[in-house]
Amino acid sequence: MILSALVTSVGINTALCFIFLILYTILRNRPSNAALYLPRLVAEGNLREGNVLGLRKCLSSFSWVKRAWEATEAELLENSGLDAVVFMRIFVFELRVFQFATIIGIFILLPFNYMGNQLDIDFTDLANKSLETFSISNVDDGSNRLWIHFTAVYIFTAVVCYLLYSEYDDIAALRISSFYSSKPQPKQFTVLVRSIPVTSEKTFSDSVGSFFSECYPSTYLSHSNEADKVYKGLVHLKSEVSAQKIFNREGCFGIFGQKSEPVDQYDKDVEDVERNMSAEQFSLIGEAVPAAFVSFKSRFSAAIVSHLQQGVNPTDWQTEPAPDPQDVYWPFFSASFITRWMCSVIVIFACLIITILFLVPVFIAQGLTNLTQLETMLPFLSGILRMKIVTQVVTGYLPSLILEIFLVLVPPVMIVLSSMQGHVALSQIEKSACIKMLWFTIWNIFFANVLSGSALYRLGIILEPKKFTELLAVSVPGQASFFIAYVVTSGWTVIFCIELFRLKFLIFRILKGALCCCSNEDEFISNPYHKQIPRILFFSLLGIIYFFLSPLILPFVMIFYGLGYIIYRNQLLNVYIPKYETGGKFWPVVHDATIVFLILMHVIAIGVFAVKKVHFASTLTVPLPILTLLFNSYCQKRFLPSFKGYPAECLINKDRLDLNDPSISSFYERLATAYEDPAMEAGRDYLAGETSATTPLLRDVSEV
């Protein structure tokens, strides 16, 4: 790739970004768009008149950038919770890494690369210079200048490790302090108990009650385990009602439906279904399932129960910390140990299959970068394809666009897979999907691209370390242009476009209208971290790899990072409302991924030094990944336990503070019913006759 093509690509993307920003600033200040662009403020009733300005002042009103930049961490913590702070910390961490990498890369490595004579290139025309002139590929074989790169790799690793350590330390401390400052929450006092053993004499509910009141007589409070079956029954009936409605109303899409059937008939059907439901519900309520939420009077007791094996058989009485009531994912609430285990095994295989299938779009995108191949396939385009601007757009922009479109499809698939894995909390599903997406991206975008160029026909090469290292060393610098310039900059542009204009939400609304489906719109106002973290991380981690290979790219990456930082700080303050918290548990994922990419960089460095015939440097780099792994192992011992639960000291102190709190007894009362599904409450009321038989039990969500 030549320099001018990079500049074209970066130019197009930067221009697009600024157009988006201006458009956004204009659109967001129109009162009619507030619900779309500032849904959080609308939902909280905080939308002051002063925020909504006339079109005239719009262009000058970039105050949202200022506000987003100036918001303090404490403000963010209060507004959006710990997860949002950690999310922003990820940005800050990456920006710091790039800051250091850019200084070293541009002022030290780049001049030495440029002074090399390895590549035989015409030096008269700067615009048509290959990007590789600025990369390590241009340094002469066996040159002593490579020792500068060697030193840079060591120093860079040390700095990144230092930043990782201090960030981990900060976030761990933040986690504890936000726990201390939190109000009593049901999840802190509650444990999810599953696989309650079957006995002939007792119901599940009695078993739970007697087991925990016997083992923890002084702190056991209550339990609830009837929700699940009722929930399932309701879901079944809801779908029956919806299906009837869609079919009866106007036919599919409202286009070729027959309106002959009277509306009365539809109403009558719904009434029938509801009458059946109440009978079914009648039989369901009281029928318990082998799982329960068990609440205790202290956080410490709940922690003890969730950490210690309860029954003699480790697969009976399985305990885990309860999620927030609104975070509960009911379908696996009462699933047995073996079901969940088998589901997770199946999901792992499904992930493998999807990862392999995704190679197809990767190949298509790769094919587009090779124009001659495209001309052979579509000969009628050859005229257009020979135009210079078209060439640059097609080879530069199209492949990443295709990849982006396919990548947009992956997170929902990963969410579906994760939701089948047996998790009982939406936040667990999100985190699991996030990890899946991250590995998927690393594998399918990075490795598949590197390998497809030269050696995908023999996947076995991955298992031959020496050859693989050299393949990486040869392929990666050459692929630098494709990866960084295109994927990162245009990838960010697409993300900005989607995020700023809430495109996914608009598309969803259009689709919803067309298909008459009645899904929940709430999710577009809650934080979908699992979708954002993997991409943001992947783009930044590519920067780590290209640090010493091709430093020219770093400033561009940093600019887009800074833009992303502002925009996400804004989508967090004004758009998203956290529904539930993971308590900063995303940071260990980021830490691990960074370590993986550091080691990947070391492996490539070992390969590059070997290919460049500085074998001594290659050998001396070998301890670096080992040291990095040792650092990681130390961090895991030093910090990871703090992310798995809260220490006894904190729990006991917090419990003591509660003793002086007069509101705690009323909290205990609320706690006893916190883990009841709202649908079930309605069902209970219905049975108790509090709701009249004519009031529809099921609110039609699509009509809200």
Add this chain to the structure above:
Amino acid sequence: MILSALVTSVGINTALCFIFLILYTILRNRPSNAALYLPRLVAEGNLREGNVLGLRKCLSSFSWVKRAWEATEAELLENSGLDAVVFMRIFVFELRVFQFATIIGIFILLPFNYMGNQLDIDFTDLANKSLETFSISNVDDGSNRLWIHFTAVYIFTAVVCYLLYSEYDDIAALRISSFYSSKPQPKQFTVLVRSIPVTSEKTFSDSVGSFFSECYPSTYLSHSNEADKVYKGLVHLKSEVSAQKIFNREGCFGIFGQKSEPVDQYDKDVEDVERNMSAEQFSLIGEAVPAAFVSFKSRFSAAIVSHLQQGVNPTDWQTEPAPDPQDVYWPFFSASFITRWMCSVIVIFACLIITILFLVPVFIAQGLTNLTQLETMLPFLSGILRMKIVTQVVTGYLPSLILEIFLVLVPPVMIVLSSMQGHVALSQIEKSACIKMLWFTIWNIFFANVLSGSALYRLGIILEPKKFTELLAVSVPGQASFFIAYVVTSGWTVIFCIELFRLKFLIFRILKGALCCCSNEDEFISNPYHKQIPRILFFSLLGIIYFFLSPLILPFVMIFYGLGYIIYRNQLLNVYIPKYETGGKFWPVVHDATIVFLILMHVIAIGVFAVKKVHFASTLTVPLPILTLLFNSYCQKRFLPSFKGYPAECLINKDRLDLNDPSISSFYERLATAYEDPAMEAGRDYLAGETSATTPLLRDVSEV
């Protein structure tokens, strides 16, 4: 290798075994040998006159075999504890595996192997027939008979997995029942706390006291954390005294010493040292270290403290279940987290280096199997080496003897390494050494042997799965003779000889006399499981691999296993006294190793089917290792937690039973001083003036 050589080898070894057994029976019944062969009975005062018979009745008195065979599991449990029962269970498990393998191997696989025509061998002379005639190598390429082997591998894996599961289940249940029937033990109520944070106001002892009495006011009992420094001081002074003594007494080995120095002078020196020591001790007692044994009033509280992270920083207030008082290994008692972590990292590297260095004796042993090479090296031996019997002994017996001698050196090295790893209990060191030995044996004996034949010069082959599988498929059946016939049978013979006649103990006594050293003889009466389990397991696991490769070997292996079973049942009832217990924690090690060998068998099977050109069978075998790993993962979830601690239900029940026990208050009193080092008690007494200044503080162990 030819059949007659195998028969010779097995013959020699079986004959040796029976000679050993007869000799042992004669020797053990001589009253003067009782302390050597029946030390347990002597120590317990259970040696009745009736057991000691005249020489006449000796030969007919194989009653010890009967007694050893008839002892029930309950008897063994009472006599030698759970570890001994698990040790015997390992034998029983392996015997069951071999029983099944022998039936399938001899009656189904062997005839099909023998009927093959792949190997071009002279069929007229049975004695000179190669063992490979009976192995899978003899089955024709592409033959449908290989589907029988395919079926056998699947069935065999299923049976082994079933046996593993039921054994795991039984041992887990046994663990719980032996916990229920146990008397209150200090370790059940105690937690080891390390990395006590430094504060300027408080001593470590005060910190511990205030932290635990504040967090666990109702159940905290006491703590002790002064032992360590005193211990270190004493060890230092002990070695000073010993060194002076050895040097002063008669010179080294009592040969070239000068007796001119008067004995009075020596005694004066010792007195000086002891006076110094008392002063040093004076300054040491009261000086605390950042570690303590903290005792609680209930087992459940101790379990809570050892399972939950206590302080905000996970590397402060580190807790773990305390070992038995006599199991404590003091040197790492107060080591900081970072010291222990770095020690364990260093030990891992040391293990790797030793494993690589051990290849030298393996090569020497391998070289001996090649006689022409030996003749070139030592030409004067050529006459002798051409004799048939010498050939068979040198190629058959010598290599395994050399390996055996070197293998005897490895366990002490592994013990030293494990003791440097930061463990605080002797039993932990034993288990860790056991695991190290196991992997060492698997790697250095199995893989190094397989690879040395053809391809050790390119170790890289291990990382090329396809080639490696095929290399295994080609090499392993060919190496069957060497491994099974020699290593297993002669290995067992050497073990029997060492165990029956307590050779190690005799050698140790001789060395001790010669070197005037004063080590503890106690260890020769306590169970050294770490030395026995890896070998026993390794031999038996080789049987798993050869099951479908070369079934002829299986009956011989089974016979030696049966013998081992009786002899070890006897070395447990009459010889060894358990000093401490791991509570059956060796079983998960056995389980994991068996799974590894099953998978190794599957890999070899895949390779064999591919080499034999039955590619469909090869492909159909691929799911088997995956299924086995899934089975292993299920077992780990189902049983492993039970081996890491005791469930809350059991702890609470057991604690409640204690409430009615009148002796519990006196137990609490003893508990407060249970974790004081005996040396320190003496030191305390000394300081308190209870011991007169003339009484030597240090008992000279070598004079006992």
